[in-house]
Amino acid sequence: MASPIIKVLDTESDVSKQLCQLVITRANLAVKEKGIFTIGLSGGSAAKMLCAALPEATTDWSKWRVFFCDERHVPFDNPECTFSFYKNNLMSKVPLSDEHIFPLNPNVTVAEAADLYIEKLRSVFPGNSLPRFDLLVLGMGPDGHTCSLFPGHPLLNETSRITAAISDSPKPPPCRVTLTYPVINNAACAVFASCGAAKADIVQQVLEGKSEEPLPAARVKPTNGEVIWILDKGAAAKLTSANQKL
Numbered sequence: 001m002a003s004p005i006i007k008v009l010d011t012e013s014d015v016s017k018q019l020c021q022l023v024i025t026r027a028n029l030a031v032k033e034k035g036i037f038t039i040g041l042s043g044g045s046a047a048k049m050l051c052a053a054l055p056e057a058t059t060d061w062s063k064w065r066v067f068f069c070d071e072r073h074v075p076f077d078n079p080e081c082t083f084s085f086y087k088n089n090l091m092s093k094v095p096l097s098d099e100h101i102f103p104l105n106p107n108v109t110v111a112e113a114a115d116l117y118i119e120k121l122r123s124v125f126p127g128n129s130l131p132r133f134d135l136l137v138l139g140m141g142p143d144g145h146t147c148s149l150f151p152g153h154p155l156l157n158e159t160s161r162i163t164a165a166i167s168d169s170p171k172p173p174p175c176r177v178t179l180t181y182p183v184i185n186n187a188a189c190a191v192f193a194s195c196g197a198a199k200a201d202i203v204q205q206v207l208e209g210k211s212e213e214p215l216p217a218a219r220v221k222p223t224n225g226e227v228i229w230i231l232d233k234g235a236a237a238k239l240t241s242a243n244q245k246l
């Protein structure tokens with residue numbers, strides 16, 4: 001797998017614009033080549049960036065198939081629900097129909113929701129092969145987690161399931177469903193967007209650390225794909241100069 005591509009920009013607004021530009025470029029290329037664009041979205045600051053800029057974008061929304069890299073197992077009316085954040089802040093502004101965005105089922109147990117999510121994935125990625133997303137938009141928490149894959153958690157070692165339930169997430173809420181590394185590392189492209197000086201240490205650990213136990217975000221290494229990190233200067237502040245290309 002090639003080394004991560006690192007883009008360092010001045011401000012969070014620049015990161016947001018660059019993230020959305022990458023998403024749209026990838027979307028329009030996938031639609032042109034395959035007639036469909038498959039994307040996995042994350043919550044947190046990436047959701048805010050995408051919802052702020054995507055409504056202005058030019059793309060054929062009818063060709064998008066939108067999944068969640070992870071999702072909190074909460075009712076849709078819970079403010080923690082990532083799907084509802086996108087529904088209220090993106091879907092309400094663009095012609096992305098309900099049939100093309102795939103939320104979790106919050107009305108079953110979290111384990112059942114993880115199983116049911118596999119069926120939703122199979123409705124777009126048929127057969128038994130690993131789903132290959134065109135793009136996964138990922139965030140990284142201050143502990144180096146990504147999706148709902150947390151440091152030291154047994155799910156880091158999941159090699160057969162394509163989705164998994166977690167009920168002891170250290171980041172509340174505790175119950176979530178997450179994509180696992182078999183799917184994450186089968187993606188054509190995974191992009192992280194991280195901003196702020198508070199992330200500088202963990203960004204340096206993930207991108208330049210040599211730990212025996214790599215942090216979850218450092219384990220995102222698509223076998224036949226690329227990883228792109230879009231950082232503002234604050235988040236990139238502890239990287240070596242080689243990685244600080246503005």
Ligand SMILES: O=C(O)[C@H](O)[C@@H](O)[C@H](O)[C@H](O)COP(=O)(O)O
Pocket residue numbers: 042043044045046070071072082138139140141142145146147148171
């Ligand atoms: O729903 C979630 O909680 C996310 O998917 C989670 O993995 C998020 O991406 C990171 O916690 C980073 O969040 P921030 O970018 O807001 O720090």
